[in-house]
Amino acid sequence: MSEKSVPTVESDVTSDNIDPETKNPRVRFFSLIILGFSTFLAGCTLSILAPFYSKEAEDHGISVTASGTVFASVFVLQIIFTPVFGKYIKVIGSTKLFIFGVMTSGLTNILFGFLPAIQSGPVFLGASLAIRSVTALGESAMNTSVYPLARKRCAKGSQSSMMSMLETMIGFGTTIGPFIGGLLFEYGGFCLPFATCGILLLFCGCLAYLVLDPMEEEKAAAEEEEKGPAVAGSFRILLSTPVMLLACLVTVVTGMSTQWYQPSLEPYVRTQFGMSPFQASLLFIIDGGTYALVTPIIGKLLDKGLDCRVVLVFGSGIICFGYLLLAPAPPFLFAPSLVQIGVGAGVHGVGMAMNFIGTLTLMTQESGRKSSDCEQIQGMVTSIWITCESLGGFIGAAAGGAAYDKLGWSSSCVMVAGCQTVVMVLVVSGWLAGIVSLYTNSKVYRKEEYKKLIGSSPEHLHGSYGSTLAV
Numbered sequence: 001m002s003e004k005s006v007p008t009v010e011s012d013v014t015s016d017n018i019d020p021e022t023k024n025p026r027v028r029f030f031s032l033i034i035l036g037f038s039t040f041l042a043g044c045t046l047s048i049l050a051p052f053y054s055k056e057a058e059d060h061g062i063s064v065t066a067s068g069t070v071f072a073s074v075f076v077l078q079i080i081f082t083p084v085f086g087k088y089i090k091v092i093g094s095t096k097l098f099i100f101g102v103m104t105s106g107l108t109n110i111l112f113g114f115l116p117a118i119q120s121g122p123v124f125l126g127a128s129l130a131i132r133s134v135t136a137l138g139e140s141a142m143n144t145s146v147y148p149l150a151r152k153r154c155a156k157g158s159q160s161s162m163m164s165m166l167e168t169m170i171g172f173g174t175t176i177g178p179f180i181g182g183l184l185f186e187y188g189g190f191c192l193p194f195a196t197c198g199i200l201l202l203f204c205g206c207l208a209y210l211v212l213d214p215m216e217e218e219k220a221a222a223e224e225e226e227k228g229p230a231v232a233g234s235f236r237i238l239l240s241t242p243v244m245l246l247a248c249l250v251t252v253v254t255g256m257s258t259q260w261y262q263p264s265l266e267p268y269v270r271t272q273f274g275m276s277p278f279q280a281s282l283l284f285i286i287d288g289g290t291y292a293l294v295t296p297i298i299g300k301l302l303d304k305g306l307d308c309r310v311v312l313v314f315g316s317g318i319i320c321f322g323y324l325l326l327a328p329a330p331p332f333l334f335a336p337s338l339v340q341i342g343v344g345a346g347v348h349g350v351g352m353a354m355n356f357i358g359t360l361t362l363m364t365q366e367s368g369r370k371s372s373d374c375e376q377i378q379g380m381v382t383s384i385w386i387t388c389e390s391l392g393g394f395i396g397a398a399a400g401g402a403a404y405d406k407l408g409w410s411s412s413c414v415m416v417a418g419c420q421t422v423v424m425v426l427v428v429s430g431w432l433a434g435i436v437s438l439y440t441n442s443k444v445y446r447k448e449e450y451k452k453l454i455g456s457s458p459e460h461l462h463g464s465y466g467s468t469l470a471v
Contacts (some may be wrong), residue, residue, distance in 0.1 A: 001009050010079070028153045031211055032429070034221065035150050036169045036205045041197060042142055042175020043104055045135065046074060047262070047288070048181035048193050049112075049318070051281035054266050057128075058124075061121040068263035068401020070128045074258075075394035077136035078105070078143075078309030078386050085144040085234065086383020094145040095212040097206050106201030107133040113161050113194030140386065144231060145383040163364075164299025165359045168292045175288025182281030224422075238380060244366050247359045248388045250312050253423045254355040255392020256320050257289075262397055264404035264412065265341075273338060286342050290349030298357045308362035309431045313424060315354030320420035322348035327413040351420075360385050372438055 031157040050071075085097060112131045118124045148163050183187035184193040238244060263266075298311060325332050326344035334340065360382075367381045396416075403412035 015450065027211065032150065034204060034207050034211060035098075035146050035153075036166065037167040038098075038175040038208070039140060039146055039166050039306055040199070041201050041204065042105065042139055043170040043175075043288075044177035044197050045109060045139065045173075045179035045201075047284060048197055048260050050178045050284050051182040051266055051277040052185045052190070054263055055270075055277055056116060058123070060124045062125050063405065064263055064267055065402045065405045066125060068397050070125070070132055071259065071263045071401070072397035073129045073132045073138065074136045075390040075397070078140040078390035079394065081137055082140040082383045082387045082390065083313065085141055086380040087235070087384075089148065091381035094149050095208070097141050098145040098149060101138045101143070101145065102201050102205035102208060104138030104200045105135055105142060106205060107137075108132075108138065109198030109201060111198075113198070115193035116190045136390075140390075143386050144379055146384050148378045151378060152313045160223045161296065161299045163288075163301075163305050163360055164295045165456050167299075167353075167357055167360075168295045171291040171349075172286050173294055174287050175292055177288075178281040178284030182278040186278050212382050233381065233394045234364055235384070238377075238384065240366055241366060242430060243434075244363060244384075246427065247312075247366070248384065250316065250355055250423055250427065251359045251385060251388035252392040252395070253419050254319065254352060254359070255389040256314070256396035256399075257323065257392075257420065258389075258441055259393040259396035259402075260400035260412070260416050263401040264409065268404070268409045269338075269341070271338060283338075283341060283345060286345040287349035287352065290346045291353045291414035294350050294353035298354055299361075302361050303358065308358045308365070311354045311358035311429060312362070312427050314432070315351045315358060316420045316427060317351070318354065319348055319351030319415045320424065322346075322351060322412045323417040323420070327410040327417075329410060329414050329417070356389070358387075380431060424437045445462055 053070065054064060054067045057070070058064075085092070089097060100297060108131050112128070112135070115124060115127055115131070118127055124359060146166060147163060150166055153162075176363075181193040182194075239248070265283060266277065269275045269280050269283060270277075302308065302311070322344050324344075326341060328334060328340055328344075333339070335471060345411070363381050363385055364378075367377055400412060403415060407415075
């Protein structure tokens with residue numbers, strides 16, 4: 001009897017740290033490499049066209065505003081399908097959903113590279129929008145499934161660090177994507193960047209098919225059912241708290257700032273400083289580079305107990321500061337220069353890192369208080385976060401190009417700084433309201449407990465009163 005109980009205790013301890021299906025260290029490590037490299041390529045997919053697509057669109061007679069809709073279109077279907085995938089991730093399966101997303105993104109990237117063969121401007125624009133929209137379908141499937149898959153393959157005490165590492169890979173992909181795109185465009189034309197990214201995605205999909213076994217999820221789900229029925233999750237329940245709604249708002253505005261100058265930076269530096277597409281691609285590296293460097297640090301601090309709301313307040317303030325520097329606008333009253341743009345983009349990247357990993361961690365913590373921490377809830381929380389980021393990215397890419405055409409570079413940057421200021425005030429106000437509410441509730445609770453204590457001992461009080469009279 002005692003001999004059988006020892007392995008059971010050991011397996012229970014192991015299960016508390018790492019899910020049963022990922023106990024093999026080699027499989028777990030190789031799985032994380034596949035997930036990380038796939039997210040890196042997903043980041044590249046978003047930004048690889050930034051240095052040269054606007055120029056190609058102009059050659060087809062398309063304005064910066066219209067080309068901005070192509071940058072924004074990748075977020076449209078993400079907004080639609082990410083919540084759907086998050087809701088039914090348990091039915092579809094994280095592994096199947098991930099493989100589907102990677103393969104779809106790979107195929108559509110390769111197809112996008114052949115667009116210059118279209119001579120008509122309107123047809124070129126329509127085909128760009130259609131292919132990028134299907135790419136968004138694959139991106140939403142991939143991004144919804146990758147976080148639950150990665151969380152299963154790390155120790156429970158380092159989940160924020162794991163999510164920050166995935167964000168680092170996406171950030172690094174977004175960072176290096178314009179540089180890789182500009183370099184490959186210089187040597188191989190429009191097709192080479194997309195063909196390279198697409199082939200690598202297909203390769204990752206094949207590796208994921210070989211390494212990530214869908215049967216493991218079914219076994220894990222069966223073990224969860226044996227432990228007891230899981231609490232059913234719904235978006236209404238998850239979004240029923242002010243903290244969750246505030247985190248969603250911060251994510252939307254931060255996503256907007258991330259994509260705001262994607263369609264306009266290259267035309268601006270080309271006309272202002274005479275830079276080539278490849279030279280402009282170097283500027284796109286800066287904000288993503290600082291984002292990739294800072295994100296793991298923020299994740300580690302959050303694992304150590306740093307309050308997410310502190311991170312969001314400082315993150316929003318730093319993004320506001322970065323955009324005022326990019327403009328330049330007061331208090332930065334000096335002539336525009338490449339140094340000023342580089343420093344502003346770097347500051348912006350720091351704020352992005354703080355807000356994105358801060359909101360994702362805050363949503364995860366808040367959902368844990370509302371529902372059980374099962375795969376479906378993890379997928380739904382991830383889908384909410386990705387949907388908010390995609391909505392912000394869509395607004396930023398579309399409105400950023402339009403604002404540049406109508407208002408110019410400086411005024412368009414000031415608009416983002418104003419939005420971040422509003423968000424910062426809302427976060428501080430919500431934080432103070434939460435502190436006041438907590439203090440008030442604790443005070444009311446103490447009063448109620450005191451009344452219960454007095455009301456529960458009338459004989460004791462009567463005896464004490466009587467004895468006092470007798471004396």
